Amino acid sequence: MLEAIISLAFTTFLLLGSPGPAPLALAAVGASSGIREGVPFLLGILSGLLVAIVASATGLGALLLSFPQLTHLLQVAALLYLLYVAYKIATNKSALSSTGDKSVGFMDGFILNLFNPKAYAACIAIFANTALPFESQVQASVVAASILFAVAIVADALWLYFGGVLHRVVKTSQQLRYLRLFFASLLVLLLGYVTLSSNLILSF
Secondary structure: OOHHHHHHHHHHHHHHHOEEEEEHHHHHHHHOOHHHHHHHHHHHHHHHHHHHHHHHOHHHHHHHOOOOOHHOOOHHHHHHHHHHHHHHHHOOOOOOOOOOOOOOOOOHHHHHHHHHHHHHHHHHHHHHHOOOOOOOOOHHHHHHHHHHHHHHHHHHHHHHHHHHHHHHHOOOOHHHHHHHHHHHHHHHHHHHEEEEEEEOOOOO
C-alpha cells in the first residue's frame, strides 16, 4: 500500500509540478503581486484541476478527449487565455507598497485549468496507471484522487512561493516592472515553444 501511494505521489508531482505554462503562470503571479495576492489565482488553478480530477475519475474526462475537434478547441482556448493572463501580468500597475492588484485572480486560474485538456489527460493517465490495493474500485479512485489533489496543492504552492520570494527581493517599482515584463515575456516564449514543438498540445 505504502509503495503504491509513494509511486502515485511521485508520478503526480512529476506530471503536475514540472515546469510548464501553468506553473510558470503561478510563479509569474507571485513575482508580480506577492504570495498573498497570488493565493486566489492558486485556488482557481486548483479548483479547475479538481474538476479535471472528478471528470477523469468518473470517465467524463476520457469522453471529453475522445472528440479531437473539441480537444483542439480547448487547447486553443487555453493558449489564448494564458496569453491573456500574461498580458494582465505585464500590465499590472500595483506598487510595492499597495495592498495588491486583483487583475489576476480566482476566475483566471479556474478558467485556465478548466479549458486545459492536458490537465484531463494527466489525470486520466495517473488513474489508468495507478493500482491501489483496495477491493472497492470506488474507494481506490477516491483515495487516488485525494492523493493527486494533495500533491497538486503542494507543487502549485511551491511555484507561487518561488515567485513570491522574487517579489520580496525587488526593492523599487522599476525593478518590479521589469520583473513583471520578464515573467510575462518568458510565459509567452514558453507558450510559443510548446505550441510549435507539440502541435498545440500544451504541456501545462
